[in-house]
Amino acid sequence: MRQTNHFEITANNIRAAAQRIAGQVIRTPLIPCDSISKSLGCELFFKAENLQHEGSFKIRGATNAVNSLVERMGKKELAQRGVITHSSGNHAAALARAATLKGIDAKIVMPQNSSRRKFNAVRQYGIEPILCEPSSEARQLKADEIISQTGSKMIHAYDHSDIIAGQGTVGLEILEQITNADVILTPVGGGGLLAGILLAVKNADPQIQIFGCEPTLADDAHRSLHAGTLQKPTRYDSVADGLRTCLGDLTFPIIQHFVDEILLVDEPEILAATRTIATHGRLVAEPSGAVTLAAACRYRQKFQEQRVVAVISGGNLDMGECTLGKSR
Amino acid sequence: MRQTNHFEITANNIRAAAQRIAGQVIRTPLIPCDSISKSLGCELFFKAENLQHEGSFKIRGATNAVNSLVERMGKKELAQRGVITHSSGNHAAALARAATLKGIDAKIVMPQNSSRRKFNAVRQYGIEPILCEPSSEARQLKADEIISQTGSKMIHAYDHSDIIAGQGTVGLEILEQITNADVILTPVGGGGLLAGILLAVKNADPQIQIFGCEPTLADDAHRSLHAGTLQKPTRYDSVADGLRTCLGDLTFPIIQHFVDEILLVDEPEILAATRTIATHGRLVAEPSGAVTLAAACRYRQKFQEQRVVAVISGGNLDMGECTLGKSR
Structure with missing residues (x-):
């Protein structure tokens, strides 16, 4: 395992970010889900960033x-x-x-x-x-x-070192909230969250496997890793609208260096996972946030008996308007 | 404020219960919700018992x-x-x-x-x-x-001293998770949860106001308090199916002694709150668990500028079957 890196963002930057944002962001809960764990044959936890302020990491x-x-x-x-x-x-x-x-x-x-x-x-x-x-x-x-x-x-949405360091605090919290995690699954769109988690976790414990999860319809990260150069998306119609973007010049090399694999999931799997998170996890995930459970389901053979953290990156589903009613 | 009680269940029983169940239940998160807080003019937190094992307290x-x-x-x-x-x-x-x-x-x-x-x-x-x-x-x-x-x-569902003591651990956790709470809103059906929270919280801090929340269509607790004797439900059709039951011989006197008030909410308010918890709280609540937000909305004038904890007691919505898909 490679433990060193030559990137401008270090684990120290992520620790500094954690101090800098403390009190202004929610330390989101890590929630075990027994029923899904039993079905899949692993020990599954949700890192619930859908419960973050504004519903996203x-x-x-x-x-x-x-x-x-x-x-x-x-x-x-x-x-x-x-x-x-x-x-x-x-x-x-x-x-x-x-x-x-x-x-x-x-x-x-x-x-x-x-x-x-x-x-x-x-x-x-x-x-x-x-x-x-x-x-x-x-x-x-x-x-x-x-x-x-x-x-x-x-302040670019992902290709910015302070953004990557901030998103990496998700990884620091996971390390504090669970001992002996075997696997972390995280969505990959522009790659800010994945790159941040990789830098935070792989430096602390390179044994933990980290997988990026991506819709097959937006498989640019998967193709980029295989080609060794940044590949553009070819279409923009995945239901996981947060993952349609391309990796960035900063995020790509970090992901290339540290990630174990990019796992692809199909649209019906993403929708089924969104629904399962609601039914069995009692959490509202947006499809972009549900790709991790979709991957845990599709590739369940990989994760038998393992302690798996699935990051639910956001919960801003468009469910139409709702009001808070009248005061009496 | 009355701080003493003559009930067979004491705050000590609830502390003992907390030790007895530690590790076998989830210490559920207390989650702030800025957007709903802003709309209502209070500082609102969800005590998310919908994230408990089996989706309920x-x-x-x-x-x-x-x-x-x-x-x-x-x-x-x-x-x-x-x-x-x-x-x-x-x-x-x-x-x-x-x-x-x-x-x-x-x-x-x-x-x-x-x-x-x-x-x-x-x-x-x-x-x-x-x-x-x-x-x-x-x-x-x-x-x-x-x-x-x-x-x-x-082991009766609510009229049992060990059950009441166990449900009271929700109250202990709230006291540990938030300082200076002004108000706790909790659903009331059989009254086990409300009685337990009252015993845990009123003994520790009688300044905290505690309200039971109940559907108008299942207003037996409200009527019982006003009559001074246990009243039976008159109908069983509220969408909040967990709250259709009658108070018990053990729970009624505890509630009578400690509760500040029972707040009634109508069916459309319960459904709207269920939806709002999903949209703005990113949590799946069952209607019985959403009566507390319904009350926070309907009686918002009461709670201006206050720190309000709404207990979401459960999240087992019937959303039809869902599967975890096929393994590849």
């Missing part, structure tokens, strides 16, 4: 990135410039929250076809999303335009 | 009752007699699990119209439910018949 990286910028630049300077990102997903609300907590202005560029839930999650912080066309190029172009006018600091 | 009382019987009678004697209960709900699987863990035979009498999910939850422990007619009388008659043949020890 993204708050960890965003909070670390904003707090870290405040430390480096000073609050006054950063408040003048503000922070900016582009995202159609959970990173949008995460950055909105992290910046608001520090009194920093955040500009959030969102594709105009983002879901109403995602727009509302940003608006609740009093921030009006800046709309753009849905393509990656249009998103970046719009962000660059604003940066050139305002000097705002870009 | 019932495992606490059942485990305490079985372990306590083993201590008092000796394992050999109890194994010869076995334990028995009647239940259409979560207590059935809870007793099946608690007895199985100790190697004790459990006889579970269930109304023949119980849901498939509830039957399956018992069968997973290799125990075949004993069917009876749905009425309370038929359930008790069938149980009495078996007791007279076998000498099995009856």
